[in-house]
Amino acid sequence: VERETRYASPQNEVERTIAALWEKVLQVDHVGVHDNFFDLGGHSLLVIQLISRIRDVFQVELSLRGLFESPTVARLAQNIEVAQRATVGLLPPPIQPVPRDSWHCLPLSFGQERLWFIEQLESGSALYNISDVVQISGPLDVAAMECSLNEIVSRHEILRTTFVAVGGRPVQVIASSWRLTLPVWDLRDLPEYEREVETQRLLAAASQSSFDLSQGPLLRAALLWLDNEVHVLLLTMHHIVSDAWSKRVFHRELATLYEAFSTGKSSPLSQLPIQYADFALWQREYLQGKMLEEQVDYWKKRLGANPPVLELPTDRPRPAIQTYRGAQQTFVLSKALTQLLSDLCHQEEVTPFMLLLAAFKTLLYRYTGQENIVVGVPVARRNQSEIEELIGFFVNTLILYTDLSGTSTFRELLRRVRKVTLEAYTYQDLPFEKLVKELQPDRDLSRNPLFQIMFAYENLTPDDLKWKDLTVKLQEIHTPIAKFDLTLFMGKVNDEFTGTLEYSTELFEADTIVRLADHFQVLLESIVANPDQRICDLACLPKAERQRLLVEWNITAREYPGDQCIHQLFEDQVKRAPDKVAVVFENQHLTYTEVNRRANQLAHHLRELGVGPEVLTGLFVERSLEMVVGLLGVLKAGGVYLPLEPESPPARLAVMLKDAPLTVLLSTEHLLDRLPAHQAKVVCLDRVWTSISLYSETDLVTETLPENLAYVMYTSGSTGEPKGSGIPHRGVVRLVKGNTYADLTETDIFLQLAPITFDASTFEIWGALLNGGQLVILPPLLPSLEELGNALKQHRVTVLWLTAGLFHVVVKERLESFKYVRQLLAGGDVLSPSSAKKVLEQQGARCRLINGYGPTEDTTFTCCYSMTDVSQISDKVSIGRPIANTTVYVLDRYMQPVPIGVPGELYAGGDGLARGYFNRPDLTATQFVPNPFSAEPGARLYKSGDLVRYLPEGNLEFLGRYDHQVKIRGFRIELGEIEVILEQCPGVKEALVVTSPASPQRIGGHAEDKRLAAYVVYQKEQKPVVSEFRDFLQKRLPHYMVPAVFVLLKELPLTSNGKVDRHALPAPDQPVADGEGAGVAARTPQEKVVAKIWAQVLGLEQVGVHDNFFEVGGHSLLATQLISRIRETFHIELPLQCLFEAPTVAGLTKSIEAICWAAQDLSSRPSVQESGRQEGRL
Template identity: 50%
Template sequence: MAQTVAADTFLFPTSFAQRRLWFLSQLEPGSPFYNMPLAVSLLGTLDRAALGRALDELVARHEALRTTFRLVDGDPMQVVNPSEGIWLPEVDLADLPGDERDAEVRRLVDEEARRPFDMAADPPLRARLLRLGTQERVLVLVVHHIVSDGWSMSVLFRELGALYRAFAAGEPSPLAPLPVQYADFTVWQRDRLQGETLERQLAYWKTRLSGAPAVLELPADRPRTAARSFRGAKESALFPLRLLNDLRAVGQREGATLFMTLLAGFQTLLGRYTGREDIVVGSPIAGRTRPELEGLIGFFVNSLAMRTDLSGDLSFRQLLRRVRETTLGAFAHQELPFERLVEELGPERLQDRNPVFQVMFTLQNTPRAALELPGLALHHVPTDTGTAKFDLTLYTQEQANGLGVTVEYSTDLFEASTIVRLIGHLETLLEAIVADPDRQIHALPLAGPAERHQLLDEWNATRAEYPREATIQELFERQAARTPGGTAVVHGRETLTYRELNRRANRLARRLRRSGVGPDVRVGIALERSPNLVAGVLAVLKAGGAYVPLDPSYPPDRLAFMLADAEIGVLVTQTRLLGTFPVGKTEVICVDREQDRAEIAGESDEDPEPGAGPLHLAYVIYTSGSTGQPKGVAVPHRSVIRLVCNTDYVRLTPAEVVVQVSNASFDAATFELWGALLHGAGLVIIDRDVTLSPPDFAAALRDHQITAMFLTTALFNEVAGSAPDAFATLRHLLVGGEVADPRRMRGLLKGKPPERLLNVYGPTETTTFASWHLVSDVPEDSTGIPIGRPVANTQLWVVDRRLEVVPVGVTGELFIGGPGV
């Protein structure tokens, strides 16, 4: 199948693996992610001529090392060129000062490791010497993966050492001629993988991967970009020798190899991180199924898709048996090139991820041949191409002093701290496995004692004293007694002092009591934004009842459901809205109807006797509910007081001016009303049409000298985009209700921000806010804003579906506890 294109130059088809790698490299021209670099420090007297001759002989001996690639009729072909030796340039750094020289070595090594190959023109092996002194050099070798693999590097080291030793001694090459070349393998592979052999291999893998998930989405620090950059980095650790030996023993008891045991452990970790039970991980296999291939340099390695089912409350021992079966089946069908499998499966080709699997696992359990050159002491010099071929690759290696672990990861997705934490979780998991392999895999810990203490205790140490035995109306009455003449509510031209608001609420409260309102009795409140609305909700609390805000803009059937579901016996409203509500037998009090006004005015304006305690209901707010049916959330006094009194996310004082922007039926109004009125601050009510006009809204904030405000994320984005200076006079700006837009927050911080910008989070069931984050800086590459830490007297835990607390970086659901719930 060879074609002669010139004297001593031949064309051969590529192997399946080479073909796929060639096409991938065309998608990222100029990328070094398929470079395989090696750098070693040489101490002693180097025979440079012998080294150059040894490299030349290697290239002459292995056709793969003098192969370039050419596109012929749309297909890549191997071009085996005549042997012309290898250029070995030397860079002299001997005259540089020590520190400067070391930095230059590091730079040049990385530069060489990251310099791309032109596969159509460049030989796939290049070399470079860095001279540091008469007795010290650094040798840098870089080979392209399209003609090499891990096994090949061992062959290269072994033969380079043998050739150098012979040539330095004036002897001929001691190496026997090779029986075959890599091009012979490509021809043999294509001849073999057809007919019944191909169909048998394909049938196995198609069955094995039927219905497999296309993507394993690990929790990442950043979302995927439309196309991968292949930028990567590595983090490493050494697990104890004792753990390595214990893992071997666990496997041996089940007839499993260390590879199988580590793969089962790694897939357990991935399952716990993602919350998934169907895990597909890639793993390389040498691919040298014939003995004559063992001494060749070439790209033989194949990738196997290891799919494991973690479902069924398995113990680790049971899982290991599954993984053993999976591994043996994969090894028995290893001849099908991964590239051919991808073609057959035909997955959607996406530039942001690898097909079939995005995570790799490998165990180096055979000692890689070390480069040995007589008369020289050799030391490995770290190299880094700065790339990652997959989202994440776990490399493990049996060493004399333990289990070496290296994780190569995409820096598009992960921070270094995330990977360091993952390695720690893997070690904790493996320790738990060897301690009790019969324990269910979902119960095996990932977090060590220190991290677990941090998750459960340190991060939830939010206890703070607050008036837990008081009620909202008691605290308001105390404040009214302290600052009776202070401004309580402002709306347009109407202003109420604390004394006036208290007296107005007292009269309505006494009228409500005559209608039977008492502890936990729900009272509907349907009033426009006004001082009457504030007095109305306060009056309900003073009567001992719980207010239920009703938005007249809701559809009639929704309002009817809420009236019936909350068992509202009394509705406080105004005449203009009377026709909105299907009141039925509900008693209606119109605060602006002459008869009702007269009855209310005839009541005493003294504080009524307390009618409710801290655990009685303060309000019921209806949310849309997960099914679309409105759902009433009932909140007691203690929860509200925990929200606004002696908390940590904001400290309100009588000097504050708080704005009410929220509709009363939205739970943010809880913060606005009681945050202001329980601290002696002023509450300014701004009409809805003003809030929807960013310039008018900004003017209103300035005119009223607003210092504290909550805005929904959507309204914040609109105002920040249209009137970015609107918040400049604020001391506290709280934003929440939806996912925060980092671009908007970054822009505000760069312009005229408030003193404090907070991203707050909390379902209605947790009384408005459960967590908060002070936004002081938003980096340019940020794709989200944290929801932060729990507010005072609140606990947050992320748990799995079995309600076990998960470590940082692991997928789970947020559980919220404390008196706000």
């Protein structure tokens, strides 16, 4: 080892003893008093060994932090002398052998108890199998190998242990002897290719074969004979009897024993003073009283009552029950990067574990935007010398919670992680299982409690080992299993950091994980380049991905007449087809020439009234011919039209008229009494048209530029007051000319249905009139479905825009209305995949369905997704890509582009942007920001407030509002996902899911708690049954996504724009099923029996049929006892999983009855007879 300091010998007995301990632990010679422990190869595991040896020799308790802060012999000696004066009475008691006569009923360790419990949930799975492949080259003595394995089994009682339940509680049963037989599979005669295939098949089958914990053995071995001197030894153990440290002990002993036995010698290994069962009993006795209280208090303060749930973006929805199906992706960091990372570790006095964990947490922060990151980390928990040589399940899991403020530098974060890690190691004795019991997190079969992401750093040894006359190479089998959503394993081999990402294939695609690995490597390069950068600014995108996101997917430039104004393009159409019908309203119609003449006459009059560029003119009319003439007249005069909805509340109209001072206001006589007070000159189009018709019919000389405003449209504001978006002519022209999302021609017939205060009308009106099409205007009142359908068929409408809400209703009620529609646009809200598929299946290729997304501030459409086949629709309907001459960026809160698949806020740029908000420079500056990715002077982006993400192929997925994400009990929930599943339920026509306040009377509830409420519109011929809706969802979604309340409606209320009117929804006042039925007593004999068992197991006087088992004090061990009692009482095999799926008396009773009916083929409810102690016999 190369030392950075000159050797200085120890000066006293304490320093000499410490130096000797270092030499033994580090396996180096001549340790000087100024040598740094970590420079000599020390790491976290060796620190723990050193601390346990110091405890044995000096009788002092040193913390991990103490050694990190005193990493030299000299400084450590000083700390030990201080600690000797303060440690009296604080050392843990030694582990003593348990008397043999009591071994028949020994308890499990806390960690074993958790694995036993998981085994009851996942019976028959290979989830916790640990497998190693030992490749052996040379003359193998098979008999010596078998003897060596049996000697290890004889030495370690844990390998002869099975686990059975007594009264619902697991105990250890240790066999006095057990002999392992080593089968040999001879594959030498197979051709090389077949031999390799058969080898992999046998290894996979053996490693993935489940164990029976109650029967054993929990160690399997097999030998494959591949060539005369080539063998493969496969070892598989259940995790309940082993861990990573134990594997090293196993292989070390195997090498020692094989060398002895193959030369005819006896075992050189000394007898073990204690066994794993001794540790298990010691752990339970040690973790009591003040010791337990201190550990629990630390973790409760550190994690709080509800540790944050890390919502890593996934490719697929989370299944209701975690399947543990997984895969792995490996990567290797270059030697140069590894060296730079090691240098940074040295500078900051941290271990590679701390540095890589801080970097991983930074990546998770960049993926989720969450500043409070919780990650699980395994610790060996071998902090006592007497257990270092034992095989067994000692490993514990620590929950490392870190606050990652985006303004922190990486160096600051690294120091924070170092502090948190050292603190956590000080309190590592509290088993994860007891922490779960103390915190009582929401029980959920879809994910692991308290954390879903794990990070592990393994101090790897070289794979190639030398045994006597043999070359041995150790390999770990990667099974198709993932215990968590995502685990990052890091290690160092041959001066290179290596990584393996183990991930759930239920949640992630392989390509997503490959990208994540690339992002991690780029992030590490950015960290070593400048560790003083803010973590929000550190690069994590490879150059190719950044180029794709910022440039390639924004190549949308397309030629269009952006140098002309709206009315000029209309005049061009007049010249092309002067006698073509332009507008139809009821039994009236106007040709292009007629519309143009009337608009010119009005424009000349408006010019006299002072209307010109940038001058606002109000338009207070209903859908009519006058509406179209009014719009064009204002534009031809050079003015800006402000559409006002006659059906709007007077107070809202008053706010807009006050905000936007008008010179002129166009209206009709019958609407005048609806106008609030204002200062504008009113031009009553129907009353004064005779005089207007005297004006010239010729086109006016335009004084307007494409940059001038065409209209101001008001939309709802977050403050409750409407805000007016000023849209220039160029924005409208970019929307309807030269676009790629639709093919608009002079043969098309458009329906004008939207109010002119809704920006869909911009597309309807100008999409028709600027492309030579025909505009069919519906009467002012909202039509019935029958009237809408008749109009579509009567006028043979080919281009139709509908709000998402109206689209869904028409698809379900009047699908035949789309008979002539060849381009169907829908948007304004999330489109239902089932409705979209139904249209495409019915209409075929003759109809293009377009999902249009865009805010008013970007002139109606920003992105569109065009569909002609159902194969283009998955779980959600994409919003597609930016339309022509539009750019889109998905950014985090610090304006950094987020990776593909990661949610971020949509920022829109290009020619469709509004100038800003009328008379609101402050709001304009907030929402319209400089474009940091454009070299064009003055380029801006609109901050939409919408949460989206890029899909791998370049389409965008809409996720909801950026500032209105829903969280229930710490879980982030996408309401649309629940709606999609609920609409698949038989009898459900339409569904809407919202959040509502939970009842404060709920057990453990608070007034500020939220719950989910589902509004269900059901088929007329169906009789809705709420319990069926709930059962349907429980089989398909995690329980926290199942609405607590179901409200049945005949139809969803809609606004005048056709969107769901959420304010008009009735209050969800049904009682909540989970946790709010404390007052509901058992109603049937079966429920009474189950409730009685619950009360006894939980130690309660009584329970309600809707009480949640885990919310009223239940935990995993009590769950196994409850199920055991139910099995005995009802004489059935009830899986433990049933309690998690139905954690109420009412729900569990249904499961019991279903099993009884299936087992006995009963066609009626089973009866319960209570007789003495035989309660509940069926």
